Amino acid sequence: MIDFELSDEQKMIRDSVGAFATEQIRPAARPADETGAIAADVVTQAWQLGLVSGSIPEQFGGGGDIRSAITGAIVAEELGYGDIGIGMHVLAPRLLAFPVVEMGTDAQKERMLKRFTGANFAAASAAVIEPHFDSDLTAMQTTAKRDGAAWILNGVKCCVPLAADSETILVYAATDAQKGFAGVDGFLVARNAAGLKIAEREKNMGLKGLATYSLTLENCRVGADTRLGGDKGINFSRLMSEARIAIAAFGVGLMRAAFDYARDYAKERKAFGMFIAQKQAIAFILADMAIEIDAARLLVWEAASRVDKGDDALKESYLAKNYVAASALKVADNAVQVLGGHGYVRDHPVEMWLRNARGLAAIDGIATV
Amino acid sequence: MKILVPIKRVPDPATTIRVLPDGSGIATDNVKWVINPFCEIAIEEALRIKEKQTGEVILLTVGQTTWQEQLRTGLAMGADRAILVKTDAALDQLAIARIIAKVAGDEKPDLVILGKQAIDDDSNQVGQIVAETLAWPQATFASKVEFAGDKCTVIREVDGGLETIAFKLPGLITTDLRLNEPRYASLPGIMKARKKELKEVAADSLGVDLAPKLKIKRLDAPPKRQAGRKVASVEELVQVLHTEAKAI
Numbered sequence: 001m002i003d004f005e006l007s008d009e010q011k012m013i014r015d016s017v018g019a020f021a022t023e024q025i026r027p028a029a030r031p032a033d034e035t036g037a038i039a040a041d042v043v044t045q046a047w048q049l050g051l052v053s054g055s056i057p058e059q060f061g062g063g064g065d066i067r068s069a070i071t072g073a074i075v076a077e078e079l080g081y082g083d084i085g086i087g088m089h090v091l092a093p094r095l096l097a098f099p100v101v102e103m104g105t106d107a108q109k110e111r112m113l114k115r116f117t118g119a120n121f122a123a124a125s126a127a128v129i130e131p132h133f134d135s136d137l138t139a140m141q142t143t144a145k146r147d148g149a150a151w152i153l154n155g156v157k158c159c160v161p162l163a164a165d166s167e168t169i170l171v172y173a174a175t176d177a178q179k180g181f182a183g184v185d186g187f188l189v190a191r192n193a194a195g196l197k198i199a200e201r202e203k204n205m206g207l208k209g210l211a212t213y214s215l216t217l218e219n220c221r222v223g224a225d226t227r228l229g230g231d232k233g234i235n236f237s238r239l240m241s242e243a244r245i246a247i248a249a250f251g252v253g254l255m256r257a258a259f260d261y262a263r264d265y266a267k268e269r270k271a272f273g274m275f276i277a278q279k280q281a282i283a284f285i286l287a288d289m290a291i292e293i294d295a296a297r298l299l300v301w302e303a304a305s306r307v308d309k310g311d312d313a314l315k316e317s318y319l320a321k322n323y324v325a326a327s328a329l330k331v332a333d334n335a336v337q338v339l340g341g342h343g344y345v346r347d348h349p350v351e352m353w354l355r356n357a358r359g360l361a362a363i364d365g366i367a368t369v
Numbered sequence: 370m371k372i373l374v375p376i377k378r379v380p381d382p383a384t385t386i387r388v389l390p391d392g393s394g395i396a397t398d399n400v401k402w403v404i405n406p407f408c409e410i411a412i413e414e415a416l417r418i419k420e421k422q423t424g425e426v427i428l429l430t431v432g433q434t435t436w437q438e439q440l441r442t443g444l445a446m447g448a449d450r451a452i453l454v455k456t457d458a459a460l461d462q463l464a465i466a467r468i469i470a471k472v473a474g475d476e477k478p479d480l481v482i483l484g485k486q487a488i489d490d491d492s493n494q495v496g497q498i499v500a501e502t503l504a505w506p507q508a509t510f511a512s513k514v515e516f517a518g519d520k521c522t523v524i525r526e527v528d529g530g531l532e533t534i535a536f537k538l539p540g541l542i543t544t545d546l547r548l549n550e551p552r553y554a555s556l557p558g559i560m561k562a563r564k565k566e567l568k569e570v571a572a573d574s575l576g577v578d579l580a581p582k583l584k585i586k587r588l589d590a591p592p593k594r595q596a597g598r599k600v601a602s603v604e605e606l607v608q609v610l611h612t613e614a615k616a617i
Contacts, residue, residue, distance in 0.1 A: 008441065008563075009559050009560060009562075012441065012442060012445055012559045012562075013556055013559055014443075015553040016445070016555075017553075020553045048555065049556060050556040053557070054555070054556035054560070056555040063556065063557030063558075063561075065556065065557065065560045075556075236392075258443075306372040
């Protein structure tokens with residue numbers, strides 16, 4: 001059975017988050033791009049939408065909603081329509097909270113989740129990507145070795161959002177390098193743990209409002225109770241599927257923003273006595289952009305629906321993420337093209353979206369649904 | 370405090386409105402429907418009053434089954450329950466006001482708070498008629514509302530400034546734009562809204578005279594605005610204002 005109709009609740013979530021993204025996030029995007037800092041009141045307001053706390057079980061003070069990757073994809077798309085950098089910032093706490101909800105032990109839930117149900121934004125993060133040329137999540141170079149009751153972590157990570165402000169960072173490391181995804185575990189490492197060093201903030205081409213860091217683990221010794229899921233460990237493949245769906249959904253939001261902006265511009269801008277939207281050279285570009293958006297969203301939703309059914313979605317989420325990474329770049333570039341010379345100047349947001357879109361290919365695992 | 374908030378469903382203010390060729394109404398295909406912005410402000414104010422004191426916020430609307438969507442949105446913002454008075458007829462402001470007054474008579478709220486006008490027909494009279502029908506005090510165009518016991522003080526936006534008036538509950542307030550900024554429905558709020566009570570009542574079961582006194586004969590789109598033109602000098606400007614625009 002196939003049904004693309006959203007539930008009434010999903011429609012309301014789309015409308016509410018979409019209105020917030022349009023009215024609050026979008027105006028904050030350029031200042032964040034220029035200054036590198038996101039307006040605090042936007043972050044607080046986003047937090048109060050319950051984007052993180054809504055899916056924390058009621059016993060820890062959360063909303064107790066059943067998590068859904070489809071709903072998560074809708075939320076990420078809407079936030080991305082406002083700005084993907086700000087969207088990823090406000091969803092970053094999910095990177096730690098949601099894996100704990102889904103795979104943590106009772107003690108870990110007790111210890112970790114309450115902080116996400118307060119009135120104020122609680123930063124948290126996950127460290128996935130590694131800063132070397134052949135970075136491969138199935139062959140992580142960050143390792144965790146057992147030492148009695150403890151674990152010793154070694155390695156280097158990059159693109160860790162909000163690392164400097166997070167009390168705890170979920171660090172992924174290989175416990176068995178031979179097993180690929182199955183040999184990866186997550187560790188709830190306190191930011192001030194001995195052996196964990198957070199470097200200066202990274203200077204990125206786009207997503208400039210989103211603070212990301214690299215970090216080094218040097219014989220970082222953590223207790224057995226920090227291993228996510230305890231002795232059972234985690235399903236890393238599922239967590240990465242959820243991450244890729246989120247990143248892809250953010251990209252769909254960016255594409256929609258670029259398309260809407262270019263279309264509206266083309267309907268207002270006159271050249272040679274007619275609106276440029278009436279010229280085939282422009283109309284064809286706009287039509288291609290619209291096709292990309294729908295195609296990308298369908299890939300995202302297919303992957304998300306598999307996650308929601310409990311099926312393996314590694315392939316589908318990978319296809320969605322890769323497709324979006326390429327098509328978001330194309331769509332953002334087309335938006336710059338439709339605006340002509342205006343597209344290249346900072347008075348319009350499309351050049352910013354083009355830089356942000358490039359980031360979608362470079363990042364992995366820094367958002368989740 | 371028990372607060373009744375009547376709301377109206379209107380086209381999204383961002384929607385481009387097209388009048389039907391025969392002038393009988395507007396084209397409703399592809400129109401996104403939302404809560405009237407002034408009504409949203411009324412819901413927000415009611416929620417803030419409830420959060421400061423205690424009490425109950427009841428939403429009310431008069432319309433078709435699809436109007437449930439806007440009631441659910443209000444419930445997601447935090448209202449406690451909702452009433453849909455169902456009718457397929459296009460009622461005029463007087464009939465709507467009579468229905469609201471009837472429901473207020475049954476529910477006995479301490480306060481009725483609603484938007485000063487709807488952005489579709491801009492009629493600005495339902496609140497006033499409801500208050501008159503109930504013989505309650507009314508404070509229209511509120512930009513600030515405060516309570517001390519059963520005394521309500523309202524700052525109103527009037528031509529040329531602000532006016533402060535006070536009345537004893539029960540009473541009625543209509544909201545102006547600057548009263549507050551409505552919240553966005555939160556994700557947990559949206560999920561909880563599904564479980565809240567939404568009661569449907571048939572309009573013709575209320576025993577209220579619904580016969581329209583007002584008939585919309587036809588709608589016309591405003592004339593297209595002409596492009597401006599540049600003049601070369603102040604002298605020419607004065608000349609044109611005098612001879613063509615006849616403004617001076």
